[in-house]
Amino acid sequence: xxxxxxxxxxxxxxxxxxxxxxxxxxxxxxxxxxxxxxxxxxxxxxxxxxxxxxxxxxxxxxxxxxxxxxxxxxxxxxxxxxxxxxxxxxxxxxxxxxxxxxxxxxxxxxxxxxxxxxxxxxxxxxxxxxxxxxxxxxxxxxxxxxxxxxxxxxxxxxxxxxxxxxxxxxxxxxxxxxxxxxxxxxxxxxxxxxxxxxxxxxxxxxxxxxxxxxxxxxxxxxxxxxxxxxxxxxxxxxxxxxxxxxxxxxxxxxxxxxxxxxxxxxxxxxxxxxxxxxxxxxxxxxxxxxxxx
Numbered sequence: 001x002x003x004x005x006x007x008x009x010x011x012x013x014x015x016x017x018x019x020x021x022x023x024x025x026x027x028x029x030x031x032x033x034x035x036x037x038x039x040x041x042x043x044x045x046x047x048x049x050x051x052x053x054x055x056x057x058x059x060x061x062x063x064x065x066x067x068x069x070x071x072x073x074x075x076x077x078x079x080x081x082x083x084x085x086x087x088x089x090x091x092x093x094x095x096x097x098x099x100x101x102x103x104x105x106x107x108x109x110x111x112x113x114x115x116x117x118x119x120x121x122x123x124x125x126x127x128x129x130x131x132x133x134x135x136x137x138x139x140x141x142x143x144x145x146x147x148x149x150x151x152x153x154x155x156x157x158x159x160x161x162x163x164x165x166x167x168x169x170x171x172x173x174x175x176x177x178x179x180x181x182x183x184x185x186x187x188x189x190x191x192x193x194x195x196x197x198x199x200x201x202x203x204x205x206x207x208x209x210x211x212x213x214x215x216x217x218x219x220x221x222x223x224x225x226x227x228x229x230x231x232x233x234x235x236x237x238x239x240x241x242x243x244x245x246x247x248x249x250x251x252x253x254x255x256x257x258x259x260x261x262x263x264x265x266x267x268x269x270x271x272x273x274x275x276x277x278x279x280x281x282x283x284x285x286x287x288x289x290x291x292x293x
Contacts, residue, residue, distance in 0.1 A: 003274035005037035006263050008254045009233045010109055011087065011154065011191065011224025016057040016065055017044040020228035024072035027230045028080040034234035035275025038081030040109045040255070041069045042224075045088040048097050052089070052118045066105050083256060085109035087154060090144040091121065098149050109255040111191065111224075112150030114140045116159045130166035134159055138175040142182040151255045152222045153183060155193040155205035164201040169209055176210055184217035189253055189260060192244065194236030195226035204240065208247070215247040220260060222253050238276070241269045 012027055013020035024041055031039045043065060044056035057065055066084060073082040084105060088098050090112050102110055115121060116137050125136045137159040145153055157176070160167040183190065196205035206214065214221065223240045227233045244252055244265060251262040 003035075003271045005035050005275070006271050007036055007223070007234075007237065007252070007268045008081070008083075008256075009036055009039040009225060009227065010085075010152070010222050010254060011042050011111060011193065012039060012227040012233060013087075014041060014043045014065065014068060016061055016068070017055060017228075019055060022230040024069055024082060025075050027227060027233050028072055028076045028082055030230045030233040032076075032080050033275070033279055034237075035272045035278075036080070036234050038083060039233065040083040040085040041072075042085035042087040042109060042111050045086050045098070045101060047089065047094075049094075051091075051094075052115070052120055055115075055118070056089075062101075062104060083108040085111070085255075087111040087113050088150065089113055089115060089118075090147070090150070091124070091140060092143060095147055095149065098147075102149060108257055109222075110149070110151050110258065111154040112144040112147075112152070112188075113154040114144060114158070116162045122162075130163055131171060133162075134172050135175045138172075138179040142179045145183040145186040145188040148186070150188060151258055151260070152189040152191050154191045154224070155196065155226065156190055157206040157210055158196075160201045160205075160207075161196075161199045167201060169207070173209075173213075177213060180210075180213055180217050180219065184219050189220040189222050189255075190214055191222050191224050192240050193224050193226050194240050195232070197236060204236070204243065208243065211243060211247050215244075215249060220251075220253040220262070221249060222255065234272070238269060238272050241265050241272070245269075 046057050046059040069084045076082050086107050126133050193205040223237055225232050225235045252265055253260050253262050
């Protein structure tokens with residue numbers, strides 16, 4: 001079986017979001033060492049209404065963002081394929097701005113995200129009822145998919161980390177299943193986000209039970225590490241591929257030019273394992289310690 005690189009890191013950030021570190025060139029270097037074909041940089045979108053300005057670039061920095069990714073694309077041309085993407089926050093009412101924003105550059109992958117931990121989100125939607133708040137979150141995920149503005153819905157059970165002590169999967173399924181039915185009807189993909197293993201509720205987003213329901217509805221899945229530091233590029237992707245296989249998937253998806261491509265899981269996993277074995281045999285001195293913070 002060929003070990004040629006196939007997979008892209010589909011979810012990663014830059015310092016422009018004010019809570020990530022490392023330049024895109026550094027992320028590309030780790031991608032090369034971990035057997036990835038490329039990276040799609042998906043920093044947090046600028047907003048025009050003052051939504052969480054402390055966690056994203058400003059509108060006047062969009063040009064800088066595009067230039068930052070283009071610089072890395074040129075630097076790594078022929079070795080790692082670097083593409084421009086965006087992670088765009090969604091709550092109802094943002095549609096006109098997002099439609100305009102997504103036409104401002106040639107994005108290859110647009111993630112749609114609902115971030116229930118943001119102070120603005122909590123202020124607007126949290127009324128002290130954990131079950132109702134969970135229902136609002138999953139309603140917003142379904143609405144995001146139905147807008148047609150996004151390729152992939154990111155970290156789709158992130159709400160479990162907002163109040164982990166109140167999270168009850170069985171009760172949440174009353175909200176999750178109708179949400180997934182609506183997402184499946186749109187054809188929008190869903191992300192399996194490996195960074196969930198580092199959160200308070202330590203499992204990928206979504207967890208195995210929800211992923212099984214995603215698979216039941218044949219919703220395409222994209223893997224992303226949500227890397228805010230170069231060492232996290234490709235982190236957990238082999239495990240994520242195993243989860244997909246166990247859930248019944250034979251392919252994992254990527255987006256380029258905002259068009260979905262489906263890759264055979266067995267070939268992708270073989271390419272990543274080959275790179276992992278090479279790295280273990282020939283450690284690269286310049287690679288940052290994956291345990292560093």
